[in-house]
Amino acid sequence: MHAADEPSHLSAYEAPGGGRAWPVVGIVMALLLAGRAGARGAPNSSPEVSISLQERKAAGGRAYVGDEACRACHEDRVRTYHQTAHANTSSVPTRDSIKGSFSSGANVLRTANPDLYFKMEASDKGFFQTARLRTSATLAYSRTERFDVVVGSGRKGQTYLFWDDDQLFQLPVSYWMDPGEWVNSPGYIDGTANFDRPIAARCLECHASSFESRAPPENLYNKTSLVLGISCEKCHGPGG
Numbered sequence: 325m326h327a328a329d330e331p332s333h334l335s336a337y338e339a340p341g342g343g344r345a346w347p348v349v350g351i352v353m354a355l356l357l358a359g360r361a362g363a364r365g366a367p368n369s370s371p372e373v374s375i376s377l378q379e380r381k382a383a384g385g386r387a388y389v390g391d392e393a394c395r396a397c398h399e400d401r402v403r404t405y406h407q408t409a410h411a412n413t414s415s416v417p418t419r420d421s422i423k424g425s426f427s428s429g430a431n432v433l434r435t436a437n438p439d440l441y442f443k444m445e446a447s448d449k450g451f452f453q454t455a456r457l458r459t460s461a462t463l464a465y466s467r468t469e470r471f472d473v474v475v476g477s478g479r480k481g482q483t484y485l486f487w488d489d490d491q492l493f494q495l496p497v498s499y500w501m502d503p504g505e506w507v508n509s510p511g512y513i514d515g516t517a518n519f520d521r522p523i524a525a526r527c528l529e530c531h532a533s534s535f536e537s538r539a540p541p542e543n544l545y546n547k548t549s550l551v552l553g554i555s556c557e558k559c560h561g562p563g564g
């Protein structure tokens with residue numbers, strides 16, 4: 325199911341709705357940082373050994389401490405960098421980070437199938453996408469999933485991911501900045517409700533700072549390992 329066609333997601337973005345297959349894949353989330361940083365100070369009868377273990381961990385890509393750890397001494401850099409598309413290429417869902425509207429009137433995507441529509445809703449439990457399919461005059465089927473990860477800074481467009489346990493999937497509705505509308509996710513067939521596209525590590529390699537894959541299956545992750553956005557450490561290496 326993952327896509328052999330290489331740069332297709334970029335061209336798919338050039339022509340949203342243009343029906344090309346996307347390389348399936350995926351992303352992110354991350355909060356563990358404080359905990360990780362704290363663990364370093366753990367007592368150890370042999371401090372030198374503990375230091376070298378820490379270095380090895382860093383070399384293995386695990387001792388990520390997060391941009392906040394850089395702020396105290398590089399305040400300017402952190403503040404300005406956080407406004408860039410790199411820093412925001414993936415993020416936690418918020419009213420700000422999700423560019424699409426949840427206001428009534430602007431929160432529905434109708435499809436080629438007159439019996440199927442999608443609705444985007446916000447509540448105190450988060451942001452949700454519901455597919456509603458009328459199957460007869462009296463029956464309807466619906467499925468609701470939460471926006472768990474936002475991919476795309478919003479310069480051009482965004483797509484959204486949800487967790488099913490520790491597996492990451494793409495939501496069927498994305499957002500395109502020009503003309504500013506909810507759209508079928510790139511490569512999805514208009515008039516269908518597909519919640520089964522797994523997000524494999526490739527997306528995360530470019531759109532997130534770090535993560536631990538537990539594949540197979542290809543979209544199984546250690547949830548708490550996901551660090552969203554391109555952080556200082558993606559280029560400068562793990563701060564730990």
Ligand code: HEC
Pocket residue numbers: 389390391393394395396397398556557560562563
């Ligand atoms: C406790 C203060 C402090 C913290 C926290 C800190 N730095 Fe620094 N950093 C410095 C100082 C001091 C320098 C040296 C500046 C100089 O040489 O003029 C520096 C230099 C650097 C340099 C340039 C190194 C070079 O060779 O020129 C980079 C890159 C850097 N820091 C990245 C980071 C990143 C990324 C983080 C967060 C993970 C971070 N720093 C956290 C104090 C800090």
Ligand code: HEC
Pocket residue numbers: 333334337346347348349350409413475476477478479480481482483526527528529530531
């Ligand atoms: C090889 C690196 C790479 C991979 C793999 C990759 N992307 Fe991208 N993606 C990019 C770059 C670079 C851009 C910005 C392109 C541009 O704006 O011209 C981008 C743009 C995007 C955007 C629009 C961003 C915006 O700010 O408007 C979205 C959404 C996106 N990618 C999602 C994905 C998803 C989902 C996957 C996995 C199926 C994926 N990408 C795989 C590098 C990658």
Ligand code: HEC
Pocket residue numbers: 391394398401402403405406410554555556557558559560
């Ligand atoms: C996309 C990759 C990338 C990211 C992300 C990034 N940097 Fe850098 N940074 C660089 C490169 C490359 C240089 C060296 C620039 C040069 O050629 O002098 C650099 C230089 C620096 C320097 C030394 C600057 C100087 O004037 O000597 C510091 C300090 C630094 N970065 C801190 C940070 C901090 C803090 C963050 C996060 C807020 C960050 N960087 C994010 C790539 C990056």
